[in-house]
Amino acid sequence: MSVYWAAEPSEEFSKSLKQRVDDFYNHVAATGRLHLWRRSYDFWNQGGVDLGKLKTAGDQDQLTMLKVNHFRSIGTHTVNLVTSDRPSFDCKASNTDYASETACQLGQSILDFDMRDKRLDHTIRQTVERAWRYGEGWLFKTWDAQAGEPWAVDPATEQPIFTGALRYESFNPIDVVREPLNPPGRGTRWVAVRRWVNKWDLAARYPEFQEEVLNGPTRNEASTTHWMLAYDRMNDAREQDEVELYEFYHDRTPALPEGRRALLVGGTIIDDGALPYKRLPGYQLVAAVQDDSNFGYSVAFDLLSIQEAVNALFSTIASNQAAFGVQSILIPKGHALSVKELSKGLQQITYDPGLGEPKPLQLVRTAPETFAFLTQLVTQMEQLSAINSVVRGDPQASLKSGSALAMVASQALQFSLDLQAAYIALIEDVGTGALDDYKAFAKAPQIALVVGKSNRARLREWVGQDISAVARVTVDVGSALSKTLAGRAEMANNLVQARMVTDPRQYIQVLTTGRLEHITQGATSELTLIASENEAIQEGKPVKALATDDHVLHIKEHKVLIATPEARQEEQLVGAALDHIAEHVELLRQTDPLLLQVLGIPVPPDNAVAQAGMAPPPGEPMPPGPPGVEGGSRTPEPPNMPQMPSMPGGGPPVGPSPQSPTPPGAQPAQTVP
Numbered sequence: 001m002s003v004y005w006a007a008e009p010s011e012e013f014s015k016s017l018k019q020r021v022d023d024f025y026n027h028v029a030a031t032g033r034l035h036l037w038r039r040s041y042d043f044w045n046q047g048g049v050d051l052g053k054l055k056t057a058g059d060q061d062q063l064t065m066l067k068v069n070h071f072r073s074i075g076t077h078t079v080n081l082v083t084s085d086r087p088s089f090d091c092k093a094s095n096t097d098y099a100s101e102t103a104c105q106l107g108q109s110i111l112d113f114d115m116r117d118k119r120l121d122h123t124i125r126q127t128v129e130r131a132w133r134y135g136e137g138w139l140f141k142t143w144d145a146q147a148g149e150p151w152a153v154d155p156a157t158e159q160p161i162f163t164g165a166l167r168y169e170s171f172n173p174i175d176v177v178r179e180p181l182n183p184p185g186r187g188t189r190w191v192a193v194r195r196w197v198n199k200w201d202l203a204a205r206y207p208e209f210q211e212e213v214l215n216g217p218t219r220n221e222a223s224t225t226h227w228m229l230a231y232d233r234m235n236d237a238r239e240q241d242e243v244e245l246y247e248f249y250h251d252r253t254p255a256l257p258e259g260r261r262a263l264l265v266g267g268t269i270i271d272d273g274a275l276p277y278k279r280l281p282g283y284q285l286v287a288a289v290q291d292d293s294n295f296g297y298s299v300a301f302d303l304l305s306i307q308e309a310v311n312a313l314f315s316t317i318a319s320n321q322a323a324f325g326v327q328s329i330l331i332p333k334g335h336a337l338s339v340k341e342l343s344k345g346l347q348q349i350t351y352d353p354g355l356g357e358p359k360p361l362q363l364v365r366t367a368p369e370t371f372a373f374l375t376q377l378v379t380q381m382e383q384l385s386a387i388n389s390v391v392r393g394d395p396q397a398s399l400k401s402g403s404a405l406a407m408v409a410s411q412a413l414q415f416s417l418d419l420q421a422a423y424i425a426l427i428e429d430v431g432t433g434a435l436d437d438y439k440a441f442a443k444a445p446q447i448a449l450v451v452g453k454s455n456r457a458r459l460r461e462w463v464g465q466d467i468s469a470v471a472r473v474t475v476d477v478g479s480a481l482s483k484t485l486a487g488r489a490e491m492a493n494n495l496v497q498a499r500m501v502t503d504p505r506q507y508i509q510v511l512t513t514g515r516l517e518h519i520t521q522g523a524t525s526e527l528t529l530i531a532s533e534n535e536a537i538q539e540g541k542p543v544k545a546l547a548t549d550d551h552v553l554h555i556k557e558h559k560v561l562i563a564t565p566e567a568r569q570e571e572q573l574v575g576a577a578l579d580h581i582a583e584h585v586e587l588l589r590q591t592d593p594l595l596l597q598v599l600g601i602p603v604p605p606d607n608a609v610a611q612a613g614m615a616p617p618p619g620e621p622m623p624p625g626p627p628g629v630e631g632g633s634r635t636p637e638p639p640n641m642p643q644m645p646s647m648p649g650g651g652p653p654v655g656p657s658p659q660s661p662t663p664p665g666a667q668p669a670q671t672v673p
Contacts, residue, residue, distance in 0.1 A: 066318035098532040126170035136296030199243035216243035431473035
């Protein structure tokens, strides 16, 4: 070969790609990987495969096959533990200017919108679940130019031009063809993802290949590589509208500088061109790698044989109970029994004492060792997966405190840290890739319901250029303690003790969500505002201070502008910064002390409002009063009231008192002589 196969012209390339597809499926079949995936599928979907029935086996159906699916239960708890909290996106920009900060906020809102509106969170969870079952899961993010809303009309074809939209999809490893021996992740140079698409829609998109598309392979014809068909033998007359389509993506490499994207139906390339994305649109989620392969490894593989043994023991017990559960009676040979029916269902049985009484035959008893071994097998599954009894909702009686429950539950998550780390990396890569795609393809205005951090929603129109400053996306999914109710209660109580939570509503939010954004959001917003004001001062733009600003923080941060020898040589910058700082100082003097107290800002001694006689916040000394008048405490003592006369003989005082003033227009009560 003198030409790299992925760089061949379409006609030759179609044959080479078809050969790579066949080689991949032959590899997974020959190495037993396909059989392993099928077993994992069988045990995960046990109830569906058996149609929810209690099946029988044996030559005379004497065995009862009872399956108790701990495999799926443990896997579901693991996935829930890793994905229980909605991830919090944090967009990073290459610069720290205000425009970049605004672009990052918009980028975070767009990703949050995709998580909710486009079910990206559900797609990511599917991928994590498949990674646990099959050792790996795949998520593809592609741009669909035919999606979205009509935006304009193509003058050449008079067809509508749509705004376009991103499409997120999760795939099983059997549907992602790649080089079997290359390491996962960035070692993957190319992938070909298999989709099942409506052939009539596909033929409408590519009318020049209508015959090839309509005659493409259906699910029945691809049954050798798709294990689902092993449980669906009635599809000969159904699902004939779907055709097998391979989307091929090759990364940019020295041998293929522009990369490549192609669509293969049967043996025909119906679309071909350069890679339109910044990087491959497929993301492989792998918690652990099987050595010398492109395949992942999961603890689920270690549980399959134990689950099979658990099913066998339950079947043994159930078979014994089903065969001998109906009571049998032992009667001596030659015994003549006389049964006489009495009233109300009672019976009188007469027998010959010399021949002995009839006795029940006990055959349903199962050896205690069987139950002990069964319990040990389930315990081994929990130990191997670290999904303990606390996570499964059945804590030990000795675990009573919230701290103990939280610690035990967090140990399960720590065991799954590899899966969680892969989960976080997947979200970060998908988020970064999604924003890259929006920057490249979102030329038409995108209208979306943008949800902010405070859950305030509004319609926002934007284009890809608005987020051009975003360089990278990072993700925060919370700590292990935030995954459990006991852990969140521990966090909330610690925050109360540290006086970081002073409002019951904040306590409830930490307890229910485990997130701290609503506590830190105020400080973050204030720092962002200060950064934007510093930029405006440097650019000579006017800025205005408000009474509700954190004046102390603003003064300290604005001082940074003129804290270098170079800055002090710029008279205009120094003057603008000092003028703005003076504005904050003046507001400290003129702002109502009660407002400053609510905001947690110290009241300066020369506050004019406090000096004018308004009661300042309690706990602080009164500012100096006018000349000749001593300053008192923050909370002045009440004035002395006159002593009221008493009744003769030591009775209570009469007349008006501070607690019961005389009503207007009424005469005060007279003292009794």
